[in-house]
Each structure stands twice: as structure tokens, then as C-alpha cells.
Amino acid sequence: MRKAVYRFARETPPALVYAIFIVLLVLAIAPVFRIVLFGVSLDDLLQLRCFNPN
Numbered sequence: 001m002r003k004a005v006y007r008f009a010r011e012t013p014p015a016l017v018y019a020i021f022i023v024l025l026v027l028a029i030a031p032v033f034r035i036v037l038f039g040v041s042l043d044d045l046l047q048l049r050c051f052n053p054n
Helices: 002-013 016-028 030-038 041-048
Strands: none
Touching: 016 030
């Protein structure tokens, strides 16, 4: 099993690895893009106000 994983890792093209990384990065920061593209909504402000850990 370990040999198969190592072989798969060696044979995977670097462009595919970078593409997967970029997709995961965009999914991780998608909420920020939503605020930047559509602005801050009332729901966002209420979440900041009502769920403040202080």
C-alpha cells in the first residue's frame, strides 16, 4: 500500500497538485470573497454583534 501511494505521488503532475491547492484555498476563503463582492449585509452585522465571544 505504501509503495502504491509513493508511486502515485511521484507520477502526479505538479500542475494538478497546484490546481487542487488553489481550489482548496478558494474554498477556504470563500466567505471573505462573498463579503468583498456583495458587501456586508444585515445578517453579517448581526452575527458579528450577537456571537461576539467577549
